[in-house]
Amino acid sequence: MMPFIETAMQVFAYLIIGYMAIVIISYSIMFVLSFQTLRKERSLDRREMDSRFVDAFYSKPVTILVPAYNEESGVVATIHSLLNLDYPQTELIIIDDGSKDGTAAAVIKQFDMTVSEKSGNPTLSTKPILGIYRSNVHPNLWLIKKENGGKGDALNVGINYARYSYFCTIDGDSILDGNSLLRVMKPVIASDGKVIAAGGNVRIVNGLDVEYGTVSEMKLSGRPFVVMQIVEYLRAFLMGRIALSKYNLVLIISGAFSVFSKKHVIQAGGYNVTTIGEDMEMVVKLQRMLKENKLDGRIEFVADPVCWTEAPQTLSVLRKQRRRWHQGLLESLWAHRKMTFNPKYGAVGMISVPYFWIVECLGPLIELAGYMYIIAAFFVGGIYYEYSVFLILLFVLYGTVFSMGAVLLESWSLGTYPKISALFRMMLLTLTEVIWYRPLTLIWRVEGLFRSMLRISSWGEMERVGATDSKGAVK
Amino acid sequence: MMQLPIEWLLVIVVGLLIALLVMTVYMMIGRARENRRQVVTTAYLERNQEDWYDYLCVDGIPREELIPKNTAELKALEELFRSLVHNIKSEEIDKRISAFANRCLGNFYRDALRKGNWGERVNALSRIRDFGIDSLAKECREMLARKTVSKEEFFLLLLIDMKFNPETFSERHIGNLDKLSSKDTKELLFSMSDLLFDQIVETIDHLPARTQYAVVDVIGMKLNASRSDKLEQLFSSSDNELRIRILRAFNLLERLPADEVLIAAIESDRWQERLQAARLFHLLPAHSAVEYSKILADDEHYLIREEIRRYLAQPAFEVQVDNEAVSSLRE
Numbered sequence: 001m002m003p004f005i006e007t008a009m010q011v012f013a014y015l016i017i018g019y020m021a022i023v024i025i026s027y028s029i030m031f032v033l034s035f036q037t038l039r040k041e042r043s044l045d046r047r048e049m050d051s052r053f054v055d056a057f058y059s060k061p062v063t064i065l066v067p068a069y070n071e072e073s074g075v076v077a078t079i080h081s082l083l084n085l086d087y088p089q090t091e092l093i094i095i096d097d098g099s100k101d102g103t104a105a106a107v108i109k110q111f112d113m114t115v116s117e118k119s120g121n122p123t124l125s126t127k128p129i130l131g132i133y134r135s136n137v138h139p140n141l142w143l144i145k146k147e148n149g150g151k152g153d154a155l156n157v158g159i160n161y162a163r164y165s166y167f168c169t170i171d172g173d174s175i176l177d178g179n180s181l182l183r184v185m186k187p188v189i190a191s192d193g194k195v196i197a198a199g200g201n202v203r204i205v206n207g208l209d210v211e212y213g214t215v216s217e218m219k220l221s222g223r224p225f226v227v228m229q230i231v232e233y234l235r236a237f238l239m240g241r242i243a244l245s246k247y248n249l250v251l252i253i254s255g256a257f258s259v260f261s262k263k264h265v266i267q268a269g270g271y272n273v274t275t276i277g278e279d280m281e282m283v284v285k286l287q288r289m290l291k292e293n294k295l296d297g298r299i300e301f302v303a304d305p306v307c308w309t310e311a312p313q314t315l316s317v318l319r320k321q322r323r324r325w326h327q328g329l330l331e332s333l334w335a336h337r338k339m340t341f342n343p344k345y346g347a348v349g350m351i352s353v354p355y356f357w358i359v360e361c362l363g364p365l366i367e368l369a370g371y372m373y374i375i376a377a378f379f380v381g382g383i384y385y386e387y388s389v390f391l392i393l394l395f396v397l398y399g400t401v402f403s404m405g406a407v408l409l410e411s412w413s414l415g416t417y418p419k420i421s422a423l424f425r426m427m428l429l430t431l432t433e434v435i436w437y438r439p440l441t442l443i444w445r446v447e448g449l450f451r452s453m454l455r456i457s458s459w460g461e462m463e464r465v466g467a468t469d470s471k472g473a474v475k
Numbered sequence: 476m477m478q479l480p481i482e483w484l485l486v487i488v489v490g491l492l493i494a495l496l497v498m499t500v501y502m503m504i505g506r507a508r509e510n511r512r513q514v515v516t517t518a519y520l521e522r523n524q525e526d527w528y529d530y531l532c533v534d535g536i537p538r539e540e541l542i543p544k545n546t547a548e549l550k551a552l553e554e555l556f557r558s559l560v561h562n563i564k565s566e567e568i569d570k571r572i573s574a575f576a577n578r579c580l581g582n583f584y585r586d587a588l589r590k591g592n593w594g595e596r597v598n599a600l601s602r603i604r605d606f607g608i609d610s611l612a613k614e615c616r617e618m619l620a621r622k623t624v625s626k627e628e629f630f631l632l633l634l635i636d637m638k639f640n641p642e643t644f645s646e647r648h649i650g651n652l653d654k655l656s657s658k659d660t661k662e663l664l665f666s667m668s669d670l671l672f673d674q675i676v677e678t679i680d681h682l683p684a685r686t687q688y689a690v691v692d693v694i695g696m697k698l699n700a701s702r703s704d705k706l707e708q709l710f711s712s713s714d715n716e717l718r719i720r721i722l723r724a725f726n727l728l729e730r731l732p733a734d735e736v737l738i739a740a741i742e743s744d745r746w747q748e749r750l751q752a753a754r755l756f757h758l759l760p761a762h763s764a765v766e767y768s769k770i771l772a773d774d775e776h777y778l779i780r781e782e783i784r785r786y787l788a789q790p791a792f793e794v795q796v797d798n799e800a801v802s803s804l805r806e
Contacts, residue, residue, distance in 0.1 A: 017479075044594035048601045051561065057665070057696050058658045119781040190626075192657050386479055393484045401488065404495045411502055420503045427499050 009373075009380070013387040016370040020394040023359050027402050030243035031409075037242050038303065038413035046304060050179050053186055056088035060189055062181060062259065063091045063167045065158035067151050071172030072101040074310065076110050080213030081175040083138055087182055092141045093158050094172075098127075098148025103172070107143050111135040118142060120161035124270035126153050132161075151255070152271035152278035159270060162262055169279075171256040175205060175213055175308040183305035184259055187298075196261040196297040197286055199253020201237050203416065204230045205308035215308055220422040227429050228437040229311045229318070235406040238303060238413075245301035249352040251287065251332075253299065255279030257307030264289070264297065275335065277328015284336045287352075291345045304414065319444045326448030329361055334452075364445035370395065371439055395434050403430040515547035520555065527555065530575070531568050542579050549583060553602065560605045573607030581610045588614055593625060600631035604638060612639040630659045634666060645674045653683045660689040665696055672697070676705055688720050695724030703730050710736050715745050722751030731758045741767060746776040753782040757789075 053059055064082055068075050075094065082092050096104040107113065116134035127149035135141035146157055155169060166188065168181060184200040207221025221227055244250045255278065265271075265282065268289045275281045283299060290297045312318040333340075333356055340357060342349040370391050377384035407426045410416060417423060526538050543549040556572050580602070587599035588611070603611050612635070618624060619632040633651065637644045652660050664672060672693070675682075679690050691709065694702045706721045710732070722740055725732050732740075732755075740752035753771050756764045764786070772783050 040593045042594055043592055043598065045598045045601065048598070052662065053658075055662075057692075058662055119777055121777055189658050190656050386481060390479045390481050390484060393481070393488050397484070397488050397491070401491050401495065404492075404499075408495065408498055408502060418506070420506050423499065423502065423506070427496075 009377075009384060009387075012369075012373060013377075013384075013391070016366060016373060016391060017387075017394065019358075019363075019366045020370070020391070020398060023363065024394070024398055026355065026359060027239065027398070030239050031402065031405055033243035033246055034239050035409060037246060038238070038409060041304075042413045046179075046183070049186065050086070050182055053182050053189060054086060054088060058189065059088050059182070059185065060166055061089035061091070061164040062087065062185065063093060063158070063162035063164045063262075064170060064181075065155055065162065065167050066092070066094045066170050066172055067097055067154035067158065068094055068099065068103050068172035069097040069148070069151070069154070070099045070101045070103060072099070072103045072106050074173035075103055076106055077210065077213045078170065078172055078174055079107065079111065079141070082170065082213070083141070084178055084213060085176060085181050086178045087185075089164075090140060090181070091163050092138075093161060094141075094143045095154040095158050096143060096145045097151065097154040098146060104143060104145050108133055111141055112137050113141075113143055116142075118144075118161055122160045123266050124156040124160055126157045126160065129157065150273050150278075152273040152275070155278070156270045156273070159262060159265060165262050166259055167262055167265075168259040169255055169257070170307065171309060173310045174202075174256050175210060175215065176257065177215065177306045177308075180257070180305035180307060181259075184257070184302050187300045187302060188259060188261075191298065193261065194296060194298055195300050196264045196290075197253060197258060197283065197299045199241070199250070199258035199299075199301050200305035200307055201303055202233060202254045202256050202307050202309055204233060204311040206311050206313065208308065210308075218417050218419075218422075220417055220419070220425060223313070224429055225315075225318075225437075226311055226313065227426060228433060231403050231407055231426055231430055231433070232437075232441075234410045235403055237301075238410055239402065239406050241301035242303055244352065245299075247347060247351075248298045248300075249347055249355075250299045250301055251284050251348070251352050251356055252280045253283055253301060254307075255282075256309050257305075260286075272335070275328065275331045276324055277332050280328055281332040281335060284332050284339075284353075287348045288336055288339060288345065291348065306416070315440075318441075319447075322441055322444040323448035323451060326361075326364070326445040327452040329356070330449060330452040333357055333361055361449070364442045365449060367395075368439070368442045368446050371442070395438075399434040399438050400430055403433055512547040512550070515545070516551040516554070519543070519548045519551040531559070531571050535567075535571050535574075537575055537578075541575075549580070552580070556606055557602070569607060573609070576602075576606035576608050577610045580606065581608055584608060585611060585614060588618065593628075597625075597627050597631065600628060600635065604631060604635045607638070609639050612636075615639075626656070626659075630655055630663070633663055637663070637667065637671070641668060641671055645671060645678075649675070649678065649682070652686045652689075657685060657689055660686060661692055661696070664689055664693040669697075669699070673702075676702060679705070679709070684714060684717070687714075687717060691717065691720045691724050695720075695727030698728060700728050700730050703728060703732070707733050707736055710739070715748070718743075719745065719747045719751060722748060722755070726751060726754050729758065731755060737767075741770055746774070746779060749774060750776070750779050750782060753779055753786070756783075756786055 066075070066078060066082070071078075079092070079094065082090075094107055096107070113133040113135050116132055118132050118134070127147040130145040130147065133143040133145070135143075142161075144157055144161060146154065158169075159167060166185070168184070170176065180200055184198050187195045187198050204221070204226060205215070206223070206226045207219055208215050209217040209219065221230070241250060241252070258279070260282075264286060268282070268285045271278045272281045272285075286297075286299060289295070312321050333353065336353070339345045339349045339353045341354055345353070374388040374391050377388035404427055407423070407430060411423050417426070523541055526541055530537050530541065543552050556576065559568060559572065584599040584603055587595050590596060600615070602608070603615065615632055615635045618628070619636060624632065633648060633655075636648070652663070655663065664675065667675070675690060676694065679687055682690065687709075691706065694706060703725070706724055710718055710721050712718060718740070722732075731737065737752055737755065740748045743749055743752075749771060752767075756767055759767065768783050768787065771779055774780055774783075
């Protein structure tokens with residue numbers, strides 16, 4: 001082989017190995033930090049805490065915002081679950097963002113709604129509102145119909161009409177456990193408002209028994225494809241976010257389930273209506289605002305409140321979702337690139353933003369290059385076998401070992417899936433992750449990266465199956 | 476060229492995978508044990524259902540069979556007591572739970588308090604308070620004196636100390652209330668006996684602002700109008716936050732403050748004070764309410780305008796005052 005190509009192959013191999021070493025060290029630190037937090041809280045009887053926070057005198061009222069676009073199949077179950085929350089004072093606003101299906105009609109019919117007036121304070125500019133409805137059965141349930149403007153715009157409408165100082169965002173296809181809102185609000189209440197945003201744990205609902213918006217039986221989905229997504233969520237939420245939250249370094253709390261201080265969100269200018277990942281962009285914007293205005297605020301992730309969401313069931317839908325997520329990530333980081341390695345933004349600028357750039361954003365590109373290197377090295381042979389074996393081992397360490405660790409951590413601390421067989425199946429599947437699931441998601445994320453650079457912007461609609469039918473019964 | 480430590484990495488990866496597989500097996504065994512424990516727990520409760528009923532609700536004589544013999548039975552007992560304490564209000568049952576818990580659970584919770592695990596210590600403190608295990612009062616006071624307790628432990632220890640030593644609680648801990656979150660301060664104040672709470676109310680002028688706010692909130696929460704004079708007296712404060720909370724307390728008490736207080740609130744620069752004042756209008760005679768509503772009907776803040784509009788929209792209101800005045804205001 002030509003000396004130039006040899007040198008290039010070697011440099012490239014060391015580059016990938018160096019990158020993998022950084023990622024593995026970062027993940028190991030996060031794993032240890034998450035383990036410490038979960039060990040501390042593992043034996044805690046959370047019911048005691050719940051009972052102390054459930055009293056209306058001590059809690060803070062919350063407006064729940066549900067932006068819905070073509071969510072006809074799942075929105076009714078979501079509303080049922082939200083009406084069943086163990087929380088003393090809530091107002092529930094469904095924002096129909098110009099759906100083309102029967103989302104609004106389903107809600108109006110199911111909850112006996114009529115045209116009504118609602119006072120608001122339109123601080124954030126939004127697309128025009130087409131109508132406001134109120135339920136005759138549940139007076140705290142509202143529906144706002146508006147022209148299509150995207151999720152961020154729908155949330156801004158909700159903020160304008162929210163009655164309370166805190167609002168909670170829930171996706172139109174998600175279901176909350178009864179005590180989830182109480183638990184996600186706990187750090188906000190306990191900190192006397194210093195926590196300005198908090199996000200809960202998001203889990204996958206596919207395969208579970210759901211009745212009238214409540215998960216009635218914990219079962220693991222029969223589809224390996226869905227199980228791998230469950231493992232992926234566990235890894236992302238239990239490992240990454242717990243550790244980052246410990247030091248106020250959180251840059252993402254899922255838009256599927258999070259609470260915010262309305263005052264701070266308005267101060268930050270509301271949701272960005274042009275970005276794809278409006279949830280991440282909002283959190284980065286809040287962190288930036290806190291540092292720039294020298295405010296003493298925190299953004300936290302809370303592990304035990306759970307929001308159940310529907311995961312893609314086909315490869316094409318998953319591809320669109322991952323592509324979109326990665327585009328959102330890059331757009332948010334790019335919009336706030338000023339924060340990168342900027343000591344003015346403290347640990348967020350020096351640790352968190354660089355971590356998201358290097359590991360989360362550019363990582364897939366390097367990792368995918370690593371996979372291609374392995375394949376190429378086997379063809380080239382010679383010394384490159386050694387590099388490729390080394391890389392394979394790093395991939396196993398990075399992919400399989402951490403995924404298995406996350407599954408065990410969840411099972412040990414929270415134990416969502418009580419059956420032994422479920423744990424066994426998850427562990428078995430994680431062993432196969434590096435050979436099929438990981439490369440696939442890497443390709444899609446890299447695709448998202450390029451689409452973002454080429455400024456190709458589309459939401460990529462996900463065809464919903466709906467956890468329940470329109471009456472909320474099990475499908 | 477650098478030599479790659481493949482063997483080392485291989486050993487690490489294989490070692491970690493084996494460790495994870497061993498942990499998986501350990502977890503599976505743990506799950507199976509937990510299932511067995513559930514069976515023992517259910518069996519204990521079913522077996523002793525009648526004896527527990529007799530002890531708690533009839534004669535108060537504890538039978539020997541009721542004494543738990545292992546951790547699973549102890550957990551069953553804990554669940555039983557917990558659900559009774561949280562769902563049934565009976566002094567007699569509470570006394571019997573306390574007597575039995577002091578006898579059979581004291582040592583268990585004493586050990587739990589010494590454990591390194593935070594969650595177990597917090598659980599133990601909650602149970603000591605709920606079940607009234609006063610035999611551990613000394614241990615709890617010693618723990619309270621330590622500087623290393625967490626916020627949650629500190630709060631529970633204060634609740635326990637208040638329950639077991641109410642006479643001297645105020646003088647020992649009045650300065651400590653500021654260390655609690657406002658939610659915890661309110662919960663603590665709300666749990667106090669009226670006698671103890673009145674002692675705190677009397678000293679309100681000397682308390683830090685945050686504690687003052689909590690005391691005022693709790694005056695409203697306790698729904699005892701006898702302290703409204705104190706609220707009126709405090710309204711002369713220049714602290715806007717305190718004034719807003721005082722008005723909110725009047726709202727909770729469903730009681731009108733003195734005229735000068737109400738007028739000062741209506742004319743306040745702070746919209747929150749004006750809003751709280753507007754919420755008191757339904758307690759006024761209808762004609763006075765209309766007069767005051769005229770002042771706030773065109774207020775700059777939408778919530779106040781909304782409050783006035785909602786108040787005037789009540790059908791009962793129309794009967795009491797002449798329609799013309801109301802109609803013009805509604806417009």
